Amino acid sequence: MSKGTRQGGFPFLDPEQIHRAAVICHRNADADAYLSAYAVSFLLRALAPGCEVDIVTPEGMTTLTRRLSRRFPHRVVEESEEEYDIFVAVDVGDTELLKGWLDKLKASKGVKVLVDHHPLRDRDAYDHVVVDEGATSAAEVVYSLFSEAKVEVDAKTAQALLEAIMFDSSHLTIAGPAGLKAVVGLLDSGADIAVARRELRSEPDYGEVLAKLKGAQRLKIYRLGTWVAATSLVGSFQAHVARALLYLGADVALVGGEAEGETRVSMRSTQRFSGATGLQLGTQVAEAVAKKLGGHGGGHATAASFSTDAGEEEALEESLKTVAGLLEAEAKPLE
Ligand SMILES: [Mn+2]
Numbered sequence: 001m002s003k004g005t006r007q008g009g010f011p012f013l014d015p016e017q018i019h020r021a022a023v024i025c026h027r028n029a030d031a032d033a034y035l036s037a038y039a040v041s042f043l044l045r046a047l048a049p050g051c052e053v054d055i056v057t058p059e060g061m062t063t064l065t066r067r068l069s070r071r072f073p074h075r076v077v078e079e080s081e082e083e084y085d086i087f088v089a090v091d092v093g094d095t096e097l098l099k100g101w102l103d104k105l106k107a108s109k110g111v112k113v114l115v116d117h118h119p120l121r122d123r124d125a126y127d128h129v130v131v132d133e134g135a136t137s138a139a140e141v142v143y144s145l146f147s148e149a150k151v152e153v154d155a156k157t158a159q160a161l162l163e164a165i166m167f168d169s170s171h172l173t174i175a176g177p178a179g180l181k182a183v184v185g186l187l188d189s190g191a192d193i194a195v196a197r198r199e200l201r202s203e204p205d206y207g208e209v210l211a212k213l214k215g216a217q218r219l220k221i222y223r224l225g226t227w228v229a230a231t232s233l234v235g236s237f238q239a240h241v242a243r244a245l246l247y248l249g250a251d252v253a254l255v256g257g258e259a260e261g262e263t264r265v266s267m268r269s270t271q272r273f274s275g276a277t278g279l280q281l282g283t284q285v286a287e288a289v290a291k292k293l294g295g296h297g298g299g300h301a302t303a304a305s306f307s308t309d310a311g312e313e314e315a316l317e318e319s320l321k322t323v324a325g326l327l328e329a330e331a332k333p334l335e
Pocket residue numbers: 032033091117136137138168
């Protein structure tokens with residue numbers, strides 16, 4: 001297949017018309033978003049030699065991503081006045097996470113493509129979508145574009161995709177058949193799994209460490225029927241603390257705290273809890289409590305958060321009450 005006449009698949013326009021491209025990550029880009037974008041950039045430059053690619057990270061990137069971006073360097077912009085011939089959004093989920101770039105996308109005549117593994121939302125924002133909700137990472141979906149386009153992955157890009165897949169699959173623990181097959185292909189292309197493990201290891205962030213230990217110190221334990229709930233209060237890193245409480249064995253963890261004049265509550269539950277109860281923390285707890293107390297929130301079945309002007313004690317109590325109500329149980333504190 002000649003590159004100039006490639007039709008139907010990615011990038012969905014004549015590569016000769018691609019001079020400027022923007023590959024957009026979700027806000028505060030994580031490793032899957034950035035490294036997937038890095039690989040999409042390689043693919044675009046292979047299909048349209050000479051095209052210039054910006055990776056866009058609205059509102060920056062996480063600490064780990066910033067470190068990985070030094071290993072996998074690329075031109076990165078948070079904002080830009082450029083005109084682009086093509087926009088490729090990767091790993092974004094909700095278009096809300098594109099931040100200011102959603103308006104830019106809407107206003108542009110460029111071709112808009114979504115490459116993702118999140119449930120498809122706001123289909124209308126894009127001209128073309130390549131979405132596989134069964135994939136554990138956006139990187140797996142990006143990898144499939146290479147074989148479709150018959151472009152070989154070089155060793156560096158293979159390494160980037162491998163690290164993205166490992167990051168989003170808890171080091172392959174939850175990777176599915178497609179993810180594992182992609183991993184084998186990437187290893188064949190020269191990626192190194194030992195290097196990937198090392199590069200994904202984070203230096204401890206002592207702010208986070210102290211928040212987790214304080215969170216454990218202030219822990220309250222409740223029985224909700226046969227389930228165990230844990231609650232705590234910390235000024236920051238509420239999501240990290242909630243996840244840490246699951247590691248300690250809680251089935252569901254609710255962690256609140258006040259910062260910058262508002263209260264934030266993060267919640268996490270185990271897959272086992274979610275599977276057995278069908279309880280959706282995002283819609284049934286975070287969204288519902290935020291609506292009741294005034295504020296906004298949402299999230300997934302096992303991970304959600306909300307913010308409100310109500311006090312932290314009240315917000316946490318209301319969250320616990322809501323979980324208990326949905327389980328038709330009474331929250332019994334354990335001393
Ligand atoms: Mn992802």
